[in-house]
Amino acid sequence: MLGDDELAAELGSGPLGTVDNVLYAPVAGGSSIDVPSAYAMFNEARRIATELIALPSPPKLFFLTRNAQPVVDGDRANPVHAVLWGLGRTLALEHPEIWGGVIDVDESMPAVLAARHVRTEATAGDGEDQVVYRSGARHVPRLEPTAATTSDAVLTKEGSHLVIGATGHIGPHLIQQLADMGAGTIVAVSRNPGEKLKDLGRQLASSGTTLVEVAADVTDEKAMTALFDRFGTDLPALEGIYLAAFAGGPVTLADMTDDDVNTMFRPKLDALGVLNALSLTTSVRHFVLFSSISGLLGSRWLAHYTATSTFLDTFASARRNIGLPATVVNWGLWKSLADLQTDAGEVMSNAGLEPMPDEVAIRALPLVMGSDAPVRTTVVDADWPLLAAAYRTRGALRIVDDVLAREEAANGEAPESEFRKELRECPPERRREMLADHIVAMASAVIGLRPDQALDPEAGFFQLGMDSLMSVTLQRRLSASLGIALPAALIYEYPTISSLTDALCERMGYATAEQSSAAARSGLGARAQQRARARKGAAANRLKGHVG
Numbered sequence: 001m002l003g004d005d006e007l008a009a010e011l012g013s014g015p016l017g018t019v020d021n022v023l024y025a026p027v028a029g030g031s032s033i034d035v036p037s038a039y040a041m042f043n044e045a046r047r048i049a050t051e052l053i054a055l056p057s058p059p060k061l062f063f064l065t066r067n068a069q070p071v072v073d074g075d076r077a078n079p080v081h082a083v084l085w086g087l088g089r090t091l092a093l094e095h096p097e098i099w100g101g102v103i104d105v106d107e108s109m110p111a112v113l114a115a116r117h118v119r120t121e122a123t124a125g126d127g128e129d130q131v132v133y134r135s136g137a138r139h140v141p142r143l144e145p146t147a148a149t150t151s152d153a154v155l156t157k158e159g160s161h162l163v164i165g166a167t168g169h170i171g172p173h174l175i176q177q178l179a180d181m182g183a184g185t186i187v188a189v190s191r192n193p194g195e196k197l198k199d200l201g202r203q204l205a206s207s208g209t210t211l212v213e214v215a216a217d218v219t220d221e222k223a224m225t226a227l228f229d230r231f232g233t234d235l236p237a238l239e240g241i242y243l244a245a246f247a248g249g250p251v252t253l254a255d256m257t258d259d260d261v262n263t264m265f266r267p268k269l270d271a272l273g274v275l276n277a278l279s280l281t282t283s284v285r286h287f288v289l290f291s292s293i294s295g296l297l298g299s300r301w302l303a304h305y306t307a308t309s310t311f312l313d314t315f316a317s318a319r320r321n322i323g324l325p326a327t328v329v330n331w332g333l334w335k336s337l338a339d340l341q342t343d344a345g346e347v348m349s350n351a352g353l354e355p356m357p358d359e360v361a362i363r364a365l366p367l368v369m370g371s372d373a374p375v376r377t378t379v380v381d382a383d384w385p386l387l388a389a390a391y392r393t394r395g396a397l398r399i400v401d402d403v404l405a406r407e408e409a410a411n412g413e414a415p416e417s418e419f420r421k422e423l424r425e426c427p428p429e430r431r432r433e434m435l436a437d438h439i440v441a442m443a444s445a446v447i448g449l450r451p452d453q454a455l456d457p458e459a460g461f462f463q464l465g466m467d468s469l470m471s472v473t474l475q476r477r478l479s480a481s482l483g484i485a486l487p488a489a490l491i492y493e494y495p496t497i498s499s500l501t502d503a504l505c506e507r508m509g510y511a512t513a514e515q516s517s518a519a520a521r522s523g524l525g526a527r528a529q530q531r532a533r534a535r536k537g538a539a540a541n542r543l544k545g546h547v548g
């Protein structure tokens with residue numbers, strides 16, 4: 001137990017070699033906009049994780065946070081503790097062997113009660129690794145589709161809009177969008193703007209919007225104070241602030257240095273500290289933070305980035321709580337970034353995030369800024385089954401459970417396919433064999449085996465070389481060729497040719513009563529065998545000292 005001493009006394013402690021679980025529970029205190037504390041907390045948690053990863057038989061790491069995740073509007077919000085949520089999501093992907101989970105409680109919860117929740121979660125075994133306790137209820141995060149808001153934000157010609165990160169992938173689209181929404185003056189800040197915005201400035205001028213370029217570092221308090229002093233004097237009064245700055249790059253947690261963290265945190269956390277403080281004496285109507293869906297899903301090699309996202313997310317709630325405007329958007333992957341094929345882009349696009357055309361994505365801005373919009377919105381295009389399959393090879397990702405279930409329900413039944421017709425018309429005693437041949441042919445093609453290669457009907461697909469993304473491809477091809485909606489986890493549920501054949505016969509009503517109970521037995525038996533093999537594999541990896 002590291003952190004809160006009172007909680008340590010409740011939980012007891014022992015030497016590291018003899019413990020199964022390690023808990024990092026920083027004390028609640030401090031102002032919610034205390035940027036140095038966020039650095040310190042992230043770095044401390046990172047170092048604990050790095051030390052555990054290096055152990056031959058590492059224990060599980062849990063975080064206990066206070067008000068990192070507001071559940072309802074007005075709920076206390078502590079962005080400093082929220083960095084542990086972003087770090088935890090990436091830890092779950094990079095080092096599932098040490099990831100236990102994160103539990104959030106209110107800062108007023110006495111240690112004796114918090115200790116009870118920690119013990120419950122450490123042994124819960126329900127696959128939930130992000131849990132919030134509020135007012136006696138246990139909450140878990142889930143993404144939910146929402147209807148578009150009805151009141152798009154409209155900007156006034158008389159105000160200034162300050163865009164930080166103006167020259168990146170998103171900056172110019174953001175500037176154009178603000179002009180389309182009616183902005184009269186847009187002040188574009190980046191450290192080295194060069195000539196990047198010259199053409200855009202000329203275009204905007206012809207349609208009545210003035211673009212003012214300022215070369216400044218947003219974390220330079222003096223420079224930003226001087227800029228803010230201009231609003232209401234030589235520039236129109238400030239109406240909106242938009243933080244879309246980014247710097248840094250991918251690195252594993254184990255290799256991450258303080259410099260990597262500083263570079264990533266500065267244009268987000270330090271920037272927010274400066275902008276928030278300077279905004280207090282203005283009457284801005286919009287304060288919009290560009291955050292990422294990576295904070296919700298995790299992103300390998302980007303623990304520092306995912307931590308900044310969750311800081312921003314909770315920071316927006318903290319601002320709203322004190323009566324100030326704030327909006328945060330967890331963006332999915334933009335096409336311009338995906339096209340660059342950077343490491344970060346590949347990590348995200350390979351995992352089922354569909355690149356959103358920039359011109360389309362930015363059109364969500366007036367909706368998320370509308371007067372009836374929630375403080376926080378996720379704007380993403382994703383292939384959810386593919387995304388879930390990819391992330392779940394590393395660990396639990398329960399946040400997508402509901403969107404997956406909706407998608408499966410919406411898929412419904414398709415018209416009868418050619419192969420389904422052949423099956424229906426053939427002699428009943430031939431159907432099982434035909435279906436088994438069909439599965440073999442499809443599985444071989446997906447894995448890349450020669451058509452004449454014989455497959456053992458009892459061998460597991462994953463033993464034969466299938467990976468999680470191939471399993472989704474096989475599930476989809478079977479769905480299409482049979483004309484039935486099949487669950488994304490089909491191949492995990494029925495991981496051999498034999499068990500899958502029985503299950504599909506049953507699903508299509510071709511199984512006899514005897515075959516039906518055999519299908520249930522073979523599915524369970526095959527899964528049990530697979531699990532035993534997986535356990536054996538994991539133990540072997542630990543002995544060899546492999547991680548990830």
Ligand SMILES: NC(=O)c1ccc[n+]([C@@H]2O[C@H](COP(=O)([O-])OP(=O)(O)OC[C@H]3O[C@@H](n4cnc5c(N)ncnc54)[C@H](OP(=O)(O)O)[C@@H]3O)[C@@H](O)[C@H]2O)c1
Nearest residue numbers: 165167168169170190191192217218245246290331334337
């Ligand atoms: N693109 C995506 O797919 C995506 C997805 C999810 C979320 N987001 C979020 O959206 C935002 C913008 O992303 P992007 O892809 O446009 O990033 P980007 O292409 O890397 O651009 C970053 C911008 O920030 C500026 N900047 C960096 N440090 C600065 C500082 N200290 N002071 C002032 N300006 C600074 C850069 O200009 P200088 O270097 O000249 O200062 C540049 O204009 C980021 O917050 C990112 O996290 C993007």
